[in-house]
Amino acid sequence: METILVLVHTEADGSLAKSAREALRAARTLNKAIAGSSLVVGLVGENVQSAANSISASPVMKYFGMTGADFGQSRYSTDAAAAEAICKAANATIVVAPATSRWARVLPGVAQRLGGRADTHVTGVSDADGKPSINRWYYRQRMEAVLTRTQRPWFMLIDPGSQTACDCGAGTATVEMVAVNLSDACKRTTVVGIREPKADQQTIRPDAKLLFVAGAGWTKKQSDGKTHTDDAAKIILEFLNKSKASLGGSKSVVDLSGEGQAVLPFMTHLNQIGQTGATPRHPKGLSTCCHGEEPHAVGWRFVSERRAVNLDPNCGWARGKADVLYVADAFEVMRKVNALLAGKK
Numbered sequence: 001m002e003t004i005l006v007l008v009h010t011e012a013d014g015s016l017a018k019s020a021r022e023a024l025r026a027a028r029t030l031n032k033a034i035a036g037s038s039l040v041v042g043l044v045g046e047n048v049q050s051a052a053n054s055i056s057a058s059p060v061m062k063y064f065g066m067t068g069a070d071f072g073q074s075r076y077s078t079d080a081a082a083a084e085a086i087c088k089a090a091n092a093t094i095v096v097a098p099a100t101s102r103w104a105r106v107l108p109g110v111a112q113r114l115g116g117r118a119d120t121h122v123t124g125v126s127d128a129d130g131k132p133s134i135n136r137w138y139y140r141q142r143m144e145a146v147l148t149r150t151q152r153p154w155f156m157l158i159d160p161g162s163q164t165a166c167d168c169g170a171g172t173a174t175v176e177m178v179a180v181n182l183s184d185a186c187k188r189t190t191v192v193g194i195r196e197p198k199a200d201q202q203t204i205r206p207d208a209k210l211l212f213v214a215g216a217g218w219t220k221k222q223s224d225g226k227t228h229t230d231d232a233a234k235i236i237l238e239f240l241n242k243s244k245a246s247l248g249g250s251k252s253v254v255d256l257s258g259e260g261q262a263v264l265p266f267m268t269h270l271n272q273i274g275q276t277g278a279t280p281r282h283p284k285g286l287s288t289c290c291h292g293e294e295p296h297a298v299g300w301r302f303v304s305e306r307r308a309v310n311l312d313p314n315c316g317w318a319r320g321k322a323d324v325l326y327v328a329d330a331f332e333v334m335r336k337v338n339a340l341l342a343g344k345k
């Protein structure tokens with residue numbers, strides 16, 4: 001009989017992130033599919049009561065909690081100890097967890113301690129012939145596999161954005177507290193603060209509805225024989241500020257800085273989309289001044305509706321990679337789009 005444990009950690013304010021609700025939805029899918037299975041939740045954080053309450057309308061049989069100041073921060077030693085103790089207390093055979101950076105670095109190690117197995121980048125769960133199974137992409141999102149395992153406990157790290165978040169309502173949950181002895185050695189590392197770009201400088205927004213990709217064309221000579229990189233930077237930033245889209249780049253545009261050419265100053269290698277870049281999940285994508293070659297377009301695997309603006313009617317996007325291709329000058333198109341957005345306010 002499978003005991004499915006949803007293992008989540010709270011955010012700094014004690015709430016649950018969307019990715020935690022996505023993991024809960026995936027676990028519930030398995031729970032419904034596997035006859036006789038039970039669904040339990042484990043929460044780690046400084047205080048977990050309000051997080052447990054926020055999902056207590058879900059059909060969860062039991063809640064386990066590991067609380068205290070030691071568990072408010074992300075730290076391998078204490079997070080691993082907490083996860084291990086909750087898995088043991090729950091007798092978990094399947095552990096479903098969001099692949100946050102905090103869990104992704106800890107849970108494979110916990111699986112090792114418990115003699116189990118861990119699968120990362122899980123994008124779907126189901127029951128293949130009555131057995132629990134997971135979906136996972138390989139070879140830079142070109143091939144999708146369905147896997148089953150007999151080893152238990154089986155840890156499934158669900159890729160954020162790959163599931164619909166569970167919308168179960170709030171109530172009052174009874175949380176059974178689990179205790180663990182932490183040695184001083186476990187507490188040597190302390191988080192003293194978080195350094196991150198200011199909100200308006202943060203161009204990578206995983207939850208944005210739109211992915212806006214800027215390609216190398218923005219930095220190339222235009223019809224007047226000159227480059228207009230400063231204009232390009234202004235147009236792109238104005239669009240990002242107004243639309244709150246997430247910014248992606250082609251490999252060519254992010255590599256330009258290394259080649260000493262005039263570049264878009266806010267574009268870094270972290271923005272790169274594609275085979276050697278990221279494969280983000282957004283409902284819509286707009287590519288501009290980017291050719292749409294296969295090593296780039298492969299990063300658009302999970303972008304549902306794709307549009308592109310390119311001067312070249314024979315660019316890669318025209319070859320079945322975009323739903324709509326506007327054969328036009330992206331400088332003109334995006335200036336007009338910015339003006340329309342400004343008029344909306």
Ligand SMILES: Cc1cc2nc3c(=O)[nH]c(=O)nc-3n(C[C@H](O)[C@H](O)[C@H](O)COP(=O)(O)OP(=O)(O)OC[C@H]3O[C@@H](n4cnc5c(N)ncnc54)[C@H](O)[C@@H]3O)c2cc1C
Binds near residue numbers: 215273274330
């Ligand atoms: C092993 C390997 C891995 C790779 N991995 C990646 C990867 O992860 N991501 C990635 O992006 N690439 C990757 N590449 C590189 C990829 O093949 C392309 O070279 C790259 O994507 C091209 O970038 P680009 O389209 O921005 O630039 P370009 O090929 O220079 O295209 C610029 C485009 O801008 C258009 N343009 C110019 N001015 C305008 C204008 N005013 N209005 C509209 N359009 C305009 C042009 O028509 C042209 O189509 C990889 C390549 C290899 C070999």
